[in-house]
Amino acid sequence: MITLNPQTALVLFSGGQDSCTALIWALGKYTTVHTVGFHYGQRHNVEMEVRQAFLKKLRADYPELSSGLGEDNIINLQGLSEIGETAMTSEIEIVMDENGLPNTFVPGRNLAFFVMAGALAYRLNAGVMVGGMCETDYSGYPDCRRDTLEMLNKAINLGMESNLTIETPLMDISKGDSWRLLEELGGPDMVAFVNKGSHTCYKGVRATFHDWGYGCGDCPACELRERGWRDYKSG
Numbered sequence: 001m002i003t004l005n006p007q008t009a010l011v012l013f014s015g016g017q018d019s020c021t022a023l024i025w026a027l028g029k030y031t032t033v034h035t036v037g038f039h040y041g042q043r044h045n046v047e048m049e050v051r052q053a054f055l056k057k058l059r060a061d062y063p064e065l066s067s068g069l070g071e072d073n074i075i076n077l078q079g080l081s082e083i084g085e086t087a088m089t090s091e092i093e094i095v096m097d098e099n100g101l102p103n104t105f106v107p108g109r110n111l112a113f114f115v116m117a118g119a120l121a122y123r124l125n126a127g128v129m130v131g132g133m134c135e136t137d138y139s140g141y142p143d144c145r146r147d148t149l150e151m152l153n154k155a156i157n158l159g160m161e162s163n164l165t166i167e168t169p170l171m172d173i174s175k176g177d178s179w180r181l182l183e184e185l186g187g188p189d190m191v192a193f194v195n196k197g198s199h200t201c202y203k204g205v206r207a208t209f210h211d212w213g214y215g216c217g218d219c220p221a222c223e224l225r226e227r228g229w230r231d232y233k234s235g
Contacts, residue, residue, distance in 0.1 A: 175228020
């Protein structure tokens with residue numbers, strides 16, 4: 001079995017609120033932190049642009065915190081958009097499907113993300129993968145649940161004979177508490193930094209800034225983010 005470095009982490013980094021928070025958390029915990037993003041045929045390119053801008057500004061504004069920030073990687077998973085039509089990969093209305101999930105659910109997306117990230121972590125000698133998944137305040141995606149990721153972690157380690165660990169620091173906390181976590185990690189300035197620098201909106205709207213961040217204000221992601229922000233501000 002290969003022994004990967006437990007002080008080197010790979011963060012699945014989309015540029016959204018959750019993955020930005022997970023990145024800040026990881027930088028305070030691990031010696032070296034690499035990042036990885038995925039092209040999977042998204043309906044817009046905003047998140048891919050935002051993530052690069054966030055990393056650049058993080059290095060510039062927080063040099064001490066980002067001293068351990070390693071290389072950024074992009075993996076092409078365009079095949080996910082070719083398997084089936086979802087509101088995340090096509091310009092269609094965001095609605096609830098008969099299965100009770102919003103049609104923004106891309107089947108197998110997080111599974112594919114972690115498998116590919118695991119292969120990259122192996123090459124980077126990174127013993128930890130970090131994701132911003134949460135099953136407290138979320139849209140019900142089954143691949144965001146703790147039991148899913150625990151089983152996936154076992155499968156990856158069996159398949160690569162490795163000691164990789166999947167860490168999900170936001171798994172059991174609310175959106176409001178994720179803002180509070182950021183405040184604990186970096187104070188109000190870090191909260192403001194992530195609020196302005198991250199992108200959550202499924203529709204890719206970045207022309208309008210609300211007190212809770214950029215977005216359309218009516219998609220499920222914006223609704224979750226706004227509700228969490230209100231909770232955070234209420235104390």
